[in-house]
Each structure stands twice: as structure tokens, then as C-alpha cells.
Amino acid sequence: MFTLAKLEGDAVFCYDSEEAPSGQSLIAAIEGTYFAFRRRLRDIAHLTTCTCNACRTIPALDLKFVAHHGEFILHEVAGHAELLGPDVITVHRLLKNTIVETTRSRAYAFLTDACIDSCTLDPSLMGLAPHKEQYDDDGEVAGYLLDLGARWQEEEERTAVVISAEAADLSLEIDIASGAPALWDMLTSPHRAHEWFIGLESMSEENPTGIRGVGTVNHCVHGGMAVDQEIIDWKPFHYWTQRSSTPLGAMLVTTRFDPSDGGTRVGYHMRFETPIPDEMRPMVIDMLRHQMMTNGESIKRVAEAG
Numbered sequence: 001m002f003t004l005a006k007l008e009g010d011a012v013f014c015y016d017s018e019e020a021p022s023g024q025s026l027i028a029a030i031e032g033t034y035f036a037f038r039r040r041l042r043d044i045a046h047l048t049t050c051t052c053n054a055c056r057t058i059p060a061l062d063l064k065f066v067a068h069h070g071e072f073i074l075h076e077v078a079g080h081a082e083l084l085g086p087d088v089i090t091v092h093r094l095l096k097n098t099i100v101e102t103t104r105s106r107a108y109a110f111l112t113d114a115c116i117d118s119c120t121l122d123p124s125l126m127g128l129a130p131h132k133e134q135y136d137d138d139g140e141v142a143g144y145l146l147d148l149g150a151r152w153q154e155e156e157e158r159t160a161v162v163i164s165a166e167a168a169d170l171s172l173e174i175d176i177a178s179g180a181p182a183l184w185d186m187l188t189s190p191h192r193a194h195e196w197f198i199g200l201e202s203m204s205e206e207n208p209t210g211i212r213g214v215g216t217v218n219h220c221v222h223g224g225m226a227v228d229q230e231i232i233d234w235k236p237f238h239y240w241t242q243r244s245s246t247p248l249g250a251m252l253v254t255t256r257f258d259p260s261d262g263g264t265r266v267g268y269h270m271r272f273e274t275p276i277p278d279e280m281r282p283m284v285i286d287m288l289r290h291q292m293m294t295n296g297e298s299i300k301r302v303a304e305a306g
Contacts, residue, residue: 001016001025001179001181001182001185002014002015002016002029003015003016003017004083005081005082005083006080009093010273011068012081013092015072015083018033021118021119022119022185022189023116023119023120023268024185024188024189024211024212025184025185025189025212026067026115026119026121027121027146027211027212028184028185028188028212028236028237029181030065030067030109030146031058031148031151032067032181032235032236032237032238033063033065033068033096034063034100034107034148034151034152035152035155035235035236036237036238037063038152039062041058041059041226044058044286045059046056046104050081056057059066060262062106062107062111062149063107063148064095064099064106064108064109065108065109065110065148066091066095066097066109066110066112067109067110067111067112067115068087068090068091068094068112068114068115068292069087069112069114069117069119069264070078070085070086070087070088070091070114071085071086071087072084072085072088072226073085088116089138089140090138090141093135093138093141094110094112094133094141095132095138097133098133098266099145100239102131103129103131103145105145105147105149106149107145107147107148107149107152108145108147108148108149108267108298109145109146109148110131110143110144110145110215110222111123111128111143111144111145111146111280112141112142112143113142113143113144115143116143116144116201121208121210121211122146122188123210124299125207125209125210126144126146126209126210126211126283127209128144128145128146129144129145129147130143130144130145131143131145133146147177156158158214158233159251160233161232161233161254161302162239162241162254162256162272163241163252163254163271164254164269165267165269167269167271168269168270168271169270169271169272169285170268170270170285170288170289171267171268171269171270172267172268172289172292172293172296173265173266173268174265174266174297174299174300175263175265175266175298176260176263176264176265176266176300176303176304177262177263177303177304178263178264178303178304179263179264180237180238180257180259181237182303183257183264183266183299183303184236184237184257186299186302186303187255187266187299188212188240189212190203190204190205190218190220193220195201195302196295196298196299196301196302196303197222197295197298198291198294198295199222200221201221201222201223201224201281202219202220202221202224203219203220203221204218204219205217205218205219206219207216212231212234213231213234214231214232214233214234215230215231216230216231216234217229217230217231218242225246225247226247227244227246228244228245228247229242229243229244229245229247230242230243231254232252233254237257238257239254239255239256239257240254240255241255242251242255243273248274248276248284249273249274249275249276250271250272250274251266251270251272251273251274252270252271252273253269253270254267254269254270255267255268256268256269266296268292268296270288270292
């Protein structure tokens with residue numbers, strides 16, 4: 001995931017040293033950050049009673065993101081790592097752009113062509129709009145725009161689906177000495193499931209919108225049993241809920257991340273959607289509890305090993 005390079009006035013400069021970064025992780029980080037910002041902004045606006053100019057303009061605050069892919073070197077300056085190189089200059093130049101003037105969008109992520117190509121994202125499937133910027137020394141820089149204002153509107157209108165511990169038929173919580181973003185990437189990526197999913201035979205993913213989120217369906221086979229897992233609620237770095245269609249029927253599972261001392265508390269809360277016959281219920285719950293505990297121990301071991 002991303003490393004903080006430095007704070008630059010009202011901008012935050014981060015980088016990822018992975019040669020082939022995950023596009024799904026990039027979009028989750030951008031949208032998760034923006035949604036958390038908007039929720040915090042909404043709460044402050046609702047709760048403040050101050051009438052000073054600074055407080056009155058809080059609702060007008062917004063965020064923009066620029067994501068680029070290229071080469072850089074790390075140079076030690078006064079005990080701090082500085083990123084150097086032409087691509088570093090380019091991504092900084094892109095902060096001064098014409099996007100607001102030409103699109104009237106104040107909340108956006110501009111993903112350059114280099115970023116899109118390196119992350120293997122499909123801009124047409126994602127519904128991204130093409131955009132170009134022109135600079136005297138850098139020439140033309142092309143890319144695509146993700147409208148974060150529209151994404152936030154969709155987020156606000158979507159009904160949350162969360163299984164709480166009190167409403168669950170089965171729950172498990174485990175503390176892991178790892179940050180939520182790293183765990184999120186590890187647990188939501190089907191390509192990384194083999195790292196921790198005990199007995200997994202295969203897992204594939206369908207993303208109708210080109211990015212992982214609501215509507216994504218994972219096709220999972222383990223222990224000779226095929227399971228379809230459809231994501232029906234998705235709040236990056238906080239929780240996601242999926243509907244699992246199994247030979248035993250349908251069940252809802254919320255995987256929740258909460259801060260804990262030195263890491264993250266991962267909670268699994270499952271509720272049967274299809275009623276289980278009373279005579280089978282104890283056996284089914286014991287089987288699922290064993291699977292949850294085994295995989296939970298495996299996740300903790302893999303995540304804490306680095």
C-alpha cells in the first residue's frame with residue numbers, strides 16, 4: 001500500500017513502490033479516503049454551532065486526487081527520503097490543472113494513462129471520462145477522470161447492509177497486528193485468497209463495473225463445495241457485506257475492521273438467510289465456526305509475517 005512521502009501545504013504526497021500496483025487497491029484507497037472525508041465533513045457541519053467564517057465554509061471543502069505511474073529515485077535529505085525524477089515533477093504539475101474549469105467537478109481523481117495501464121484498469125467499463133492537460137515543458141498528459149462527487153451521491157443513496165454481532169447466528173473476532181488498508185487488500189483480493197484460505201481450490205472474480213465493490217461476485221470452490229459470494233455493501237477499510245449462495249442455502253456475512261491496540265480487530269458476523277432445519281443447525285454452525293477460526297488463525301499468521 002501507500003507510503004507517506006511528505007505533507008506539502010494542503011497536499012499529501014504518497015507513493016507505492018510496487019512495480020505493478022493493484023488497480024483495485026488504488027480505487028479502494030481513493031474512494032475510501034474520500035468517503036471518510038465526506039462523512040466527517042457532514043458530521044462537523046451538522047454538529048457545529050459556530051458562525052465564524054471558517055466554520056460556515058466547512059461544507060465547501062472538498063478533495064481532489066492525482067494518480068500517476070513512473071520512475072523515481074529515493075534520495076536522503078536531512079534524514080528524510082525525497083522522491084526525485086521527471087515523473088515526480090509531472091505528478092506535482094498535474095495538481096495545477098483545468099479540470100474544475102472544464103468539467104465543473106470539484107471532487108475528482110485524475111488517473112493518468114500511465115497509471116491506468118500499470119494498474120490494468122478498464123476506464124470504459126468503469127465509466128471514466130477522458131481528459132488531457134497541456135504543459136509547456138511536459139507536453140500533453142492524458143488520462144481519465146473518476147467523478148468522486150457522483151460516487152459519493154451513489155454511496156449516500158445506497159442502503160447499508162450490516163450484520164451486527166447481536167443479529168448474527170455466528171460471530172468471530174480476531175486482533176491482528178496490521179493496518180486496515182493492508183488487511184483489506186489481502187482479504188478482498190481473490191488473487192491473494194490462496195495465501196490464507198485453508199482448503200481453497202479456486203476463486204475467480206466478476207466485476208460488472210470494472211472495479212471491486214457492490215455487484216462484484218466471487219466464485220469460490222473449497223472442500224469440493226462451490227459458493228458464489230456477491231458483495232452487497234462495500235465501505236473500504238471499514239466493512240463489506242456479502243451474500244454467499246451455498247448448497248446449504250444463502251447467508252449474509254459482514255467482515256468488519258475496527259482499530260485495536262497495535263493493529264486491527266477483524267470481525268466476521270454471519271446470519272442465515274435461508275432457514276436451517278433445527279436438527280441440522282448445531283452441526284452447520286460448528287462446521288462454519290471451525291472454518292472461520294481456521295481461516296482467522298491463518299490470516300493472522302500471514303498478515304503478521306509481513
